Amino acid sequence: MVENHRKHSKFSKNFAGHLLAEQKTKPPSLKEKDMEQFAIRFTYNTNKIEGSTLTLRETADLLEKGITPSRRPVEDVQETEAHREIFYDMLEYGGNISLKVLLQWHKKLFQHTKPDIAGRIREHNVGISGSSFEPPTPIELDNLLRNFFAWYRKNEAQLHPVHLAALVHLKFVTIHPFADGNGRISRLLANFVLKEHGCPMLIIDYAKRAGYYRSLERNQISGDETIFVTWFFRRYLNEYRKYVSC
Numbered sequence: 001m002v003e004n005h006r007k008h009s010k011f012s013k014n015f016a017g018h019l020l021a022e023q024k025t026k027p028p029s030l031k032e033k034d035m036e037q038f039a040i041r042f043t044y045n046t047n048k049i050e051g052s053t054l055t056l057r058e059t060a061d062l063l064e065k066g067i068t069p070s071r072r073p074v075e076d077v078q079e080t081e082a083h084r085e086i087f088y089d090m091l092e093y094g095g096n097i098s099l100k101v102l103l104q105w106h107k108k109l110f111q112h113t114k115p116d117i118a119g120r121i122r123e124h125n126v127g128i129s130g131s132s133f134e135p136p137t138p139i140e141l142d143n144l145l146r147n148f149f150a151w152y153r154k155n156e157a158q159l160h161p162v163h164l165a166a167l168v169h170l171k172f173v174t175i176h177p178f179a180d181g182n183g184r185i186s187r188l189l190a191n192f193v194l195k196e197h198g199c200p201m202l203i204i205d206y207a208k209r210a211g212y213y214r215s216l217e218r219n220q221i222s223g224d225e226t227i228f229v230t231w232f233f234r235r236y237l238n239e240y241r242k243y244v245s246c
Contacts, residue, residue: 035091040064041203043083046187048206052076075113082109083184090192097152097168097192099145105188106181117179121145126179130213133220135176144175161197165190166232167225174220202236 026034044052044059053076054062058069063084068077086105093101107119123138136144148171156164173186191201204212215231218224 036064038201038203039084039087042087042187042191042201043080045203045206046184047076047080047083049204049209049212050181050183052080054080078112079109082112086188090188091195093192094196097149097189099149102185102189106178106185109181109184114180120179121177122179124179126176128176131217131220133174133217135174141175141177145177148172148175156193161194161199162233162236163229164197165193165199165202166229168193169232170216170219170225170228173216200240202232202239204235208235 040060040063041056043063044054044056047054047059053072054069058072059080061067062069062077062080086108089105089108095101103119103121110118121138121141125137126135128135151171152168155167159167169186169190172189173182176182178185187204194201211231212235215228219228
């Protein structure tokens with residue numbers, strides 16, 4: 001654990017220095033363009049993980065040019081457009097994480113496609129396709145959510161930002177408070193944490209989803225949070241290796 005703390009501290013110092021230097025030289029118009037491209041790739045990958053049929057090119061054409069892809073379910077198109085809006089809402093939001101905010105994001109995501117569950121905590125049991133993990137029962141959700149937000153307030157200034165983002169994602173998706181959309185809200189939450197701490201946000205690639213699923217399930221069944229946190233850190237380091245000197 002001490003060795004991990006040293007590695008994380010070194011990562012923070014090197015990462016912040018190199019990133020700050022690059023950001024200072026980048027024109028505002030290029031920063032805006034970079035964010036638009038991130039929003040497209042993030043929206044594509046997070047929705048694709050949940051079964052969207054849109055390709056990356058179709059997602060880009062839809063969000064950049066307003067070109068609706070033909071022969072795609074209207075629900076996939078609407079949730080793609082909604083997710084991009086929520087992503088920018090998340091960027092602009094500077095307050096504390098709260099259940100009210102997450103319910104607003106969830107409602108916006110599903111208000112046109114699944115209005116019966118949009119912005120609502122589930123009142124029935126659910127399963128996760130392909131996983132042996134059983135999410136909490138509805139009667140447990142109120143207490144689990146209250147504990148989650150209390151945990152976050154206690155730890156948001158104590159943990160390394162990437163560690164905090166990983167745990168926020170893990171804990172929320174494990175609580176599984178919604179009938180649908182838990183993964184997407186959890187990935188938005190993780191990026192909210194990274195953004196609030198001045199760190200680049202992370203895209204969990206659809207193409208590499210097997211390791212993501214596996215680490216989540218192993219963690220949820222065993223209760224060992226280091227499994228998913230380690231996976232998340234490795235994914236983050238692989239994405240931003242150029243900012244870290246070894």
